[in-house]
Amino acid sequence: MKKFYALLLFILVAIPHNTFAQGGDKYTINEITVTGNTAFNASTIITYSRLKKGQEVSIGGDKIAEAVKKLWNSNLFNDVKIYFINITEDNKVDIEINLSDLPELNEVRIEGVKKGKKEEIIDENNLKPRVKVTENLITTTRNYLTNKYKKKGFLNAKVNVVTSEVTNDSIEKTRVNMLVNINKGNKVKIKSITFNGNDKLSDGKLRKAMKNTKKKNPIRLLKRSKYVEEDYKEDLVSLVDKYKENGYRDARVLRDSIIYNDDKTISLVIDVEEGEKYTFGKIDFVGNTVYTDEFLSQILRIEEGDTYNGVELKKRIADEEKPDGIDITNIYQNTGYMFSTINPVEVSADGNVIDLEIRITEGKPAYFNSVTVKGNDITNDHVIYREIRTRPGELYSRANIIRTIRELGQLGFFNAQAIVPDIKNPNPVDGTLDIEYTVEEQGSSQIELQGGYGGGGFIGTLGLSFNNFSLRNILNGEAYKPVPRGDGQSLALRLQASQFFQTYSFSFSEPWLNGRKPFQLSTSISHSRQFLFDPQTRRADRSRRFNITGITFGISTRLKEPDDYFLFSQALSYQHYDLQNYNTGLFTFGDGSSNNLSYTIGLTRNNTYNDPIYPTGGSNFAVSAKLSLPYSLFNGVDYKALKEERDGLDPVADIDRIGQIDQERFKWLEFYKVKFKADWYAEVAKKLVLRPSVEFGFLGAYNNDRGVIPFERFFLGGDGLGNFALDGREVIQLRGYPNQSLSSQDGGSIYNKFSLELRYPITLGQGAKIYALSFLEGGASVNSFRDFNPFDLQRSAGVGVRIFMPAFGLLGIDFGHGFDPLPGLSQKNGWETHFIIGQQF
Template identity: 90%
Template sequence: MKKLYVFTLLFLLLIPQSSFGQDGKKYIINNIIVTGNTAFNASTIITYSRLKKGQEVSFGGDKIGEAVKKLWGSNLFGTIDIYFINITEDNKVDIEINLSDLPELNETKVQGVKKGKVDEILEENNLKQRVKVTENLITTTKNYLTNKYKKKGFLNTKVNVVTSDVKNDSIEKKRVNMFINIDKGNKVKIKSIKFNGNDKLSDKKLRKAMKNTKQKNPIRILKRSKYVEEDYKEDLVSLIDKYKENGYRDARVIKDSIIYNDDKSISLLIDVEEGEKYTFGKIDFVGNTVYTDEFLSQILRIEEGDTYNGVELKKRIANDEKPDGIDITNIYQNTGYMFSTINPVEVSADGNVIDLEIRITEGKPAYFNSVTVKGNDITNDHVIYREIRTRPGELYSRANIIRTIRELGQLGFFNAQAIVPDIKNPNPVDGTLDIEYTVEEQGSSQIELQGGYGGGGFIGTLGLSFNNFSLRNILNGEAYKPVPRGDGQSLALRLQASQFFQTYSFSFSEPWLGGKKPFQLSTSISHSRQFLFDPQTRRADRSRRFNITGITFGISTRLKEPDDYFLFSQALSFQHYDLQNYNTGLFTFGDGSSNNLSYTIGLTRNNTYNDPIYPTGGSNFSASAKFSIPYSLFNGVDYKALREERDGLDPVADIDRIGEIDQERFKWLEFYKVKFKADWYAEVAKKLVLRPSVEFGFLGAYNNDRGVIPFERFFLGGDGLGNFALDGREVVQLRGYPNQSLSSQDGGSIYNKFSLELRYPITLGQGAKIYALSFVEGGASVNSFRDFNPFNLQRSAGLGVRIFMPAFGLLGIDFGKPFDPLPGQTQVGGWETHFIIGQQF
């Protein structure tokens, strides 16, 4: 079809007019008729061709050529011919447009792949019903599928695409069925990679430099020995970079070839020329006025006599892999010199010693003129602008642009993968530029609605979390879509109930109180009711209850020193515990009350980037101390005497007196609690992220005679979900073991945990972020420092997957295998399955 179009244009436009025997005569169009196999209306075709009655035309003229080009450009026709007919003596002519429609696709059948892959192939190649079937569609489909499977290691993939007319079709339009046969063959493995001409670097070192192309090795797991041409070409560049890192700047690949073996594998043979080894000589800086030679030398970190390393030199000048790295380009870019250029030039290479000039053109300092944002349909402008580090009139800084991208991504209101800074109108003469940030809104509110059976009955949960709430529009009926949004505030409601417990909680936070600086105010209120099980009725006994009511006020502010990633927080909380005929192992008294007034101080530093769901770098540290008033210092109670009296009582006969003593001990809870946690994120390969983590917690008492309180304890093991408990307990995840199985029944007062996760994303799209993970971790929980050994751990390993959807938060599943028995047991347990709901990322 394509050839016919080219032939028609050449025939009409390029062949001399005299060749037609008409000497370029002009004719007046008398009539236009449409013939051929087409379902389109004749008047529509004539209008689209732009030929009109009374128009002057000629053989090979522009009007006829433009008509053919216009019709062909519609991609609706397979053949197009224009004829001059019925020529009269007064130079009038009828124009016949003869054409045939392109066939439409009826159905597509794919053979040679699994059924589950067919829909994916149809979508990737746009093979939908009624699509026009062109030669280009057939060719691109064939090429796409061939390359798709070659990239997966099927080097001998063959794809055949044929079409056939739909017979006995009552529809006037021509339709065809498409048949795609994919013969992938076997995966082509690389049996060996051999080198010729390498005396300075061994075969082993050169193979290691090839990151994606590997020869067969039964020990290696992560990298397969499949052949992918694109990866192989990249690895040839990496091969030469390895030489450059070792001083051989003239090294090159002379020839490479593929050898097909009898066992259907291939061998790669690579001939290299190494050249001579070079060292760095004198390095002079030219054109620098802002920074001294000494300062730039400290950034470059290359001394005279060092082995020449072209790869490292390039990184020290400008490291494309680390946009926030410490290099000379960033030093200038972060202090306003956007228009600066830094070029290393070799000025001498005598005796294999390379003298360099680092030629710097500094240019004018650049200032931001206009800073705008687009794409925020829900979030109000002021919520975004207060996070932006690039402001009109300020010096240009690449670091501030990168930091802005991070801060906007950390809000959770936008797709962190789609935040794009667009520099506009850079003017080196005036030293100004504009910048526009494009954001893509994503759902930031979440709903939790679930039900199930557990603990002897049905448990229902309703949770609503609005993470971009607008309190000032609470009375504005027009703002409910479905709730007022856009001011960056958080509001959460949660209700959970079964026949044995009921829990209600409400929380609200304003991250920028007053709107001038990041000063967060938060508050929460909660209430829970718990009932004991009645073995006679097998239902909850509502006359035996335990109520907990709590309220918390907190403030936090961003610090400027040592850097502005630090957050300082304080909180004041109060809980009232009320027991009525609630005799359990938790207290020795079943009737009474206890109060918990505590103050918490915390320091965190979070510089992870950029996506809070899937950080690829940075770290997150947090340390906190929670403590109550030391009542025993001034309340006049002799707790030593009470302890001695209690120790001398009979636990059965004197239970009432023991209860009275414990009521006195726990009337106002007295304690201090210290916690520390640190996470690191490192991208070890493209998007493959390693996350080490360490945690520690300690609950202590001011007065040993009063003892450690039964609340605020640590419960280690399992999925880490806190369920309905509001007694200050810390439920700590340690996968591979049953929930809370690694602590005593009342919880431990000390715990530590180490964890190592390896994460890889499946998709990081706006609708859902999905990543797979593997983990190893270990931890322990004890009740005193006498029993504490940070390396005596219960260990486990396993696999998992996480799915984050804006409407539902983080969901996931883990499969963990323990390596050690539970405390007090001798046999190691089997695999444990953990469902993750709303866990931290």
């Protein structure tokens, strides 16, 4: 493509010498014409040039120069000329503006990358049709792509951009096609990392400090040896920080170089200057009136004589990686002193002993003046404001801002990654500030529509979950979009059916009863019908059925002590079990009924960070006890005698009498059930999250003669998804094994489980959150403490992926490998595939 240029051509006429000295003769514009290869309207060009008839101009004057500059800077032309023509004796002149349009981009072809990356490159470089093709566009595109791939480790990446003019174009415009050829080459591996000048710290310690830049090592799996410039520059900073952590505050990298090897690898050579080792001397606090020296010293936690550690000193003053950490800055920021500054100053370094002054400017306490929210198009203001911890007139607190971000993210109504607090109008003189929280609504309602084969026939499921429901607008027709929303309530409907069972359930919860405090009221109703299989017709026998009807009322409230992350909950539930000619072995009687009236008390604490889908820190634990009344204490039944009679009966000949005894034993279910679960989240590297977890459950009986009930049991193994039964069973996930295969047929009364997951996000956007995971798990289920050994576990490991879309909830797939045999078998179970639908995180 020809080179673009600008040319300003002045036609000089004979002008007296003294006139030239004053800037040239003055001429009055008579006419202005536009010529050349341009598709723009002449009047538009003249207007844009700001030249007009009757205007005085001079050869080489500012107005002509400005007109050329303005037309050139429009980036619409590749040639700009202005001519003075037809100069008359009375100093009138005609102006001719001669232009040539820049060519427009017709189409672009990108070679050398995958199809999915081409649109990304077009968007990043604005290579859209009709874009003006300039030399700057070509150069910028080439340099951007070259640097992009070099930063990703493709040091030998080459990008070539070629344009060709489109011929036979019916439109009178110059158009070009563009070919972008990308040759990334291979990522360059690091053969060796050599340090020069290090006597105090070994090569091994320095290499370890470089967390992202590693040399080739066949036994290393988690960190690759490919060179990435951005990571390398960060690691050079980490290298110096390693010296500072060990007292060498003057350490620095003198130079670093890359050597290209014949085997297409590189070697890194880093020259360091270590300097002398220092220790901390006296540390004085200056300017502090709010807190005493002794208190601040306890927060600083540095003693005279300690090895000088500049990195740790900085964290004790203000830890940027932990916005809610315990440091001196946060101590002030969380008690109103927003305008405070804390600066450590070295006042002496004699004898390699550094004396410090921590100079504090406290400023005035700051108070919130205005607290606003924007971006909530669906959720009503009161739902948001009740979660906000920063109130007008209250003292400024960074901790309360961070907590507000977390609470808004935990609602599930907003994109937790996009919640932004914007501090406005900070006034250190008045001690006031405004804060505005920007939120981004995301779909909080979910639909579950499934169909598949299982249990001998087709199973269909329809579920609707509205997690930001508005009950008060249920009669308001205008609020149905498609349902009333915005008040933060939850309403769920679910129907699942096959020829062998039907289940219906409804639940509703109000998290802030009366809107004054976080006091949640919830209720649920469920009904299930199950039918036995008829081997003759191979269909469901509807004359042999088992019905379960249940209702639950629950309340929960947020506690203030020991902190307000604790939630105390209580629930009262009732289930009625009705059997008609339903002999399965679950009960020894096939006709009859049983009742389950129970009270559940629970305590949970959840302080996981911001995003409930992908927490990056904090913990979540829950302990609960589900209790029935101890009927055997007051109903007058001699269960010991019944047990002795039952043990003496023939299980075949006396089946009817056994059924009568068991009908009496289970007329009202008597039990207690204790559960505990705890999860921890830790960000071990950027976005890489480790999640350990432990679980335990125990189902017991008040009266051993009455025995442990056949309901409310634990079923271990598989994907952890519950089935259609409403008998209180707990389905526990343990991947790498078939569903519920690690418990007896009737379930276990004790289980424990340990799990370790490593998670990494692929995307955390609003439309979908996707993360990959790997896991190690172990668990066991038994029927008595005599058989319980918390370390005798069925073990598994595997990988998986999770996709969360607001409209459909959590979806995922896991590939788990069971290292132990199933009960009764001798060979390990091997690989299992598990599909996850709607399971918690």
